[in-house]
Amino acid sequence: MGLLSKKDxxxxxxxxxxxxxxxxxxxxxxxxxxxxxxxxxSLVMGIAVLFVLGVGNVVISLMRNIIPSKIxxxxxxxxxxxxxxxxxxxxxAYAFELSKTLSVFIGLIITNxxxxxxxxxxxxxxxxxxxxxxxxxxxxxxxxxxxxxxFFRELLGSxxxxxxxxxxxxxxxxxxxASGYENNGFMLMPPMALIIxxxxxxxxxxxxxxxxxx
Amino acid sequence: MGLKSNLHSLKEKYSGTKMAPAFxxxxxxxxxxxxxxxxxxxxxxxxxxxxxxxxxxxALVPCLIYGMFxxxxxxxVALGEIVRADGFLxxxxxxxxxxxxxxxxxxxxxxVSYGVGLLIEFIFAVIKGHEVEEGYLVTGMLVPLIVPVDIxxxxxxxxxxxxxxxxxxxxxxxxxxxxxxxxxxxxFLFFAYPTWMSGDKVWVHGAVExxxxxxxxxxxxxxxGETILGSYAQNQAVVYDYWDMFWGLIPGSVGETSKFLIIFxxxxxxxxxxxxxxxxxxxxxxxxxxxxxxxxxxDAGWIGESSKFYGLMSVPxxxxxxxxxxxxxxxxxxxxxxxxxQTNKGxxxxxxxxxxxSIMIRVFNPAYPEGVFLAILLMNVFAPTIDHYVIQGNxxxxxxxxxxxxx
Numbered sequence: 001m002g003l004l005s006k007k008d009x010x011x012x013x014x015x016x017x018x019x020x021x022x023x024x025x026x027x028x029x030x031x032x033x034x035x036x037x038x039x040x041x042s043l044v045m046g047i048a049v050l051f052v053l054g055v056g057n058v059v060i061s062l063m064r065n066i067i068p069s070k071i072x073x074x075x076x077x078x079x080x081x082x083x084x085x086x087x088x089x090x091x092x093a094y095a096f097e098l099s100k101t102l103s104v105f106i107g108l109i110i111t112n113x114x115x116x117x118x119x120x121x122x123x124x125x126x127x128x129x130x131x132x133x134x135x136x137x138x139x140x141x142x143x144x145x146x147x148x149x150x151f152f153r154e155l156l157g158s159x160x161x162x163x164x165x166x167x168x169x170x171x172x173x174x175x176x177x178a179s180g181y182e183n184n185g186f187m188l189m190p191p192m193a194l195i196i197x198x199x200x201x202x203x204x205x206x207x208x209x210x211x212x213x214x
Numbered sequence: 215m216g217l218k219s220n221l222h223s224l225k226e227k228y229s230g231t232k233m234a235p236a237f238x239x240x241x242x243x244x245x246x247x248x249x250x251x252x253x254x255x256x257x258x259x260x261x262x263x264x265x266x267x268x269x270x271x272x273a274l275v276p277c278l279i280y281g282m283f284x285x286x287x288x289x290x291v292a293l294g295e296i297v298r299a300d301g302f303l304x305x306x307x308x309x310x311x312x313x314x315x316x317x318x319x320x321x322x323x324x325x326v327s328y329g330v331g332l333l334i335e336f337i338f339a340v341i342k343g344h345e346v347e348e349g350y351l352v353t354g355m356l357v358p359l360i361v362p363v364d365i366x367x368x369x370x371x372x373x374x375x376x377x378x379x380x381x382x383x384x385x386x387x388x389x390x391x392x393x394x395x396x397x398x399x400x401x402f403l404f405f406a407y408p409t410w411m412s413g414d415k416v417w418v419h420g421a422v423e424x425x426x427x428x429x430x431x432x433x434x435x436x437x438x439g440e441t442i443l444g445s446y447a448q449n450q451a452v453v454y455d456y457w458d459m460f461w462g463l464i465p466g467s468v469g470e471t472s473k474f475l476i477i478f479x480x481x482x483x484x485x486x487x488x489x490x491x492x493x494x495x496x497x498x499x500x501x502x503x504x505x506x507x508x509x510x511x512x513d514a515g516w517i518g519e520s521s522k523f524y525g526l527m528s529v530p531x532x533x534x535x536x537x538x539x540x541x542x543x544x545x546x547x548x549x550x551x552x553x554x555x556q557t558n559k560g561x562x563x564x565x566x567x568x569x570x571x572s573i574m575i576r577v578f579n580p581a582y583p584e585g586v587f588l589a590i591l592l593m594n595v596f597a598p599t600i601d602h603y604v605i606q607g608n609x610x611x612x613x614x615x616x617x618x619x620x621x
Contacts, residue, residue, distance in 0.1 A: 180368070181368075185406050185408055186406035189405060195380060
């Protein structure tokens with residue numbers, strides 16, 4: 001363990017498993033429901049949040065001693081908003097189709113509770129390096145859940161992964177469609193994302209009973 | 215205790231004769247085990263859970279048998295092989311041919327429904343270490359009755375698995391569920407595979423395959439099996455008269471077509487005190503009220519004939535009760551003792567809103583001509599809230615009375 005101390009490693013691995021922002025803290029649910037119908041969108045959303053949270057945590061941590069505590073929320077919002085606009089413009093410039101799919105939800109990263117939560121709970125009280133790791137860890141934890149949900153929703157709802165028809169062509173009736181299989185339209189609706197997140201929470205808590213709260 | 219003691223004395227009277235086993239069997243079926251239920255919301259019923267369930271199943275059997283005949287009848291009528299039956303006892307309805315087709319189509323639905331559902335119940339019983347609950351008995355019977363006859367079996371299996379796990383087991387199993395599991399299964403099917411749950415091709419056996427063959431160039435007549443609600447929603451003329459609707463000689467989900475047999479089942483449930491007459495009655499009243507409002511709107515001339523709502527809005531209010539599955543929903547779904555309101559006043563409110571919303575969804579959203587299941591699921595969610603306010607209201611009134619007395 002040359003690069004990271006044990007304590008620092010925990011900053012990254014904890015949010016991936018036992019302190020996952022979505023399944024344990026139940027934050028950032030709105031975007032997890034809204035944009036996970038396609039795996040690609042989930043992945044890009046994950047990367048966007050990774051960038052915003054990683055950089056944002058460092059910026060806030062650097063400024064932590066000069067932010068007056070009365071207006072800290074406003075300062076945090078300014079930082080997030082600036083970073084989100086960068087992400088939005090980059091997407092519009094290099095991946096216009098995708099930015100149309102994600103539409104308003106990139107802008108809504110500003111209101112993602114995970115980001116404000118990490119600023120408040122971690123970056124305001126820790127140094128830049130540790131804050132950076134914490135931001136990366138939490139964003140990865142968020143992205144992992146998004147990708148799992150996106151994987152199942154796209155596979156079962158559209159029969160594709162990243163847009164590739166892995167299950168065959170539903171119109172030409174090839175692949176599994178030849179035997180009468182049909183795409184599950186319910187998977188494309190947000191309620192199903194909620195149910196999949198619920199199932200992930202169920203699996204996680206039944207594997208690790210310490211996580212069950214009364 | 216009328217029925218029970220009568221049956222018991224009959225059993226004594228005939229003991230030792232040839233008829234004894236028949237009475238014994240009936241007695242055992244209805245009244246054994248002679249225990250009351252100790253947990254879940256069924257604790258409110260004095261009878262054993264299994265007996266409650268058996269009663270509902272008995273009430274459903276006529277609908278199932280009728281559904282089998284009807285599946286075959288609709289198929290043969292659509293092919294032009296037989297003439298339309300005239301009335302409930304029409305000669306072309308109760309035929310062997312119809313039954314064979316019906317059994318061939320409907321029995322697999324029943325088997326899949328029970329097989330998958332009980333398997334999951336069994337797995338959960340093993341994991342959780344409790345005995346297998348009978349909770350699935352009624353659901354398993356309801357499910358084949360509320361799906362189109364041609365639904366692919368694997369879809370039904372997926373939906374049953376979803377309904378039992380997400381609708382029931384995650385909440386703690388039988389008696390703990392918020393939503394009616396049978397309707398959860400139907401809702402899943404409806405949103406997951408809408409092409410198999412609505413339209414004019416799914417209600418009559420063979421219509422889908424036939425339309426595909428025609429699309430491939432076969433020289434056949436298309437089968438049109440539009441339901442009455444579907445026809446109204448598209449402002450088309452309806453070819454069935456009121457008696458057809460009442461007796462059930464119409465296309466529709468397997469068990470919901472015969473209003474006559476549903477009323478028969480309803481009387482049985484009310485007589486045995488398994489189904490709540492308050493919920494059934496208030497649901498029908500709610501439906502009539504909404505129908506009257508729509509008729510009023512039409513009479514006032516606010517909605518013209520060109521409107522897409524005109525067809526369904528202009529249906530005479532009483533007729534809403536014999537088209538679609540409002541009656542089936544009111545009798546067998548809304549009265550589910552687990553998911554309905556528990557207080558008497560709450561039952562009136564709960565039922566009334568189900569009927570009211572059913573007709574509203576039916577008319578305003580032509581994409582969901584069958585609004586009954588959505589309305590019941592919605593009110594399932596609100597049932598505990600209704601009960602809460604009814605109980606709080608009682609508490610307040612009694613507190614006031616107490617204050618007046620003591621003051």
